Amino acid sequence: xxxxxxxxxxxxxxxxxxxxxxxxxxxxxxxxxxxxxxxxxxxxxxxxxxxxxxxxxxxxxxxxxxxxxxxxxxxxxxxxxxxxxxxxxxxxxxxxxxxxxxxxxxxxxxxxxxxxxxxxxxxxxxxxxxxxxxxxxxxxxxxxxxxxxxxxxxxxxxxxxxxxxxxxxxxxxxxxxxxxxxxxx
Numbered sequence: 001x002x003x004x005x006x007x008x009x010x011x012x013x014x015x016x017x018x019x020x021x022x023x024x025x026x027x028x029x030x031x032x033x034x035x036x037x038x039x040x041x042x043x044x045x046x047x048x049x050x051x052x053x054x055x056x057x058x059x060x061x062x063x064x065x066x067x068x069x070x071x072x073x074x075x076x077x078x079x080x081x082x083x084x085x086x087x088x089x090x091x092x093x094x095x096x097x098x099x100x101x102x103x104x105x106x107x108x109x110x111x112x113x114x115x116x117x118x119x120x121x122x123x124x125x126x127x128x129x130x131x132x133x134x135x136x137x138x139x140x141x142x143x144x145x146x147x148x149x150x151x152x153x154x155x156x157x158x159x160x161x162x163x164x165x166x167x168x169x170x171x172x173x174x175x176x177x178x179x180x181x182x183x184x185x
Contacts, residue, residue, distance in 0.1 A: 004039045006031035092150040094180045095159050102182050107142045119174050119183035
């Protein structure tokens with residue numbers, strides 16, 4: 001039980017309990033009708049206990065997560081894929097992709113993108129340089145080509161490539177280091 005002074009009395013100091021035989025000052029007004037000077041202590045709220053339990057659980061979970069991450073073995077980054085992109089595409093699809101990259105490099109006037117898709121024989125030719133590429137590009141407009149047919153013979157191939165509005169041309173391709181390269185000299 002705790003002492004519950006009425007609102008019209010001076011406030012009691014926190015935790016103060018009247019001693020046995022205590023009487024209120026006669027100058028104080030009477031308590032309001034039905035006012036109880038002694039009340040049962042309110043049951044302690046369990047909110048603090050619940051918040052503490054949740055906090056402890058979260059700390060343990062975070063600790064476990066940190067421990068798992070810290071002790072986990074990093075992935076093996078030296079592993080090699082079992083198949084390459086070139087192995088999953090047919091020869092024709094690979095050659096069509098080279099023709100598409102050739103067209104994009106030509107249309108974008110991008111010698112740096114053009115060089116890696118042509119064969120070594122073309123790259124080593126005297127006339128294979130950026131100035132000659134730009135000069136040839138000035139003479140011929142954008143390309144809009146498609147592959148009509150492909151004949152593969154081992155590591156060499158011939159693709160019939162058609163520019164819109166023109167007859168198809170046979171273009172040579174060679175496979176170098178597992179990749180098809182445009183190889184028309």
